[in-house]
Amino acid sequence: MLLVISVAIVILYIMTRVKRGVSATRKRNKILKLTKGYKWDRKKKERAAKEALLHALPRMFKGRKEKKRDMRALWNVKINAAARLYGSTYHELINGLKKSDIQLDRKVLADLAEHDPMVFKKVMEAVK
16 A cells, blocks of 8 residues: 555656646637637637637538528529619529520629620520
8 A cells, every 4th residue: 555655656756747838828829710800809808709709600600501592692683683674574584594595503694794784685685
């Protein structure tokens, strides 16, 4: 018994001291890096940053999906507005594109409608 206790005491004296400065700094910097772009103390103070991430991280996945949904809705609005300028509707244009076997997606159509109206007009003529 005495031998076990003396071995334990010897081991305690031999073990090196673990200083956590590097790992703590690394952990803090990792949290602060994730909160880059946040407002006020949420981007620079560890406790506030942790709280912000606690609420933000679960929504990140959902937000990426919502972004795609919102962009598609915006493209539809742009296409509809441009189609109405040429006396048609969104529905008629999309239907005509499918019947004419013109494979332009909504993203490209919206970009044409916004930035290149003359090309969009030619697409409309091809559909009619």
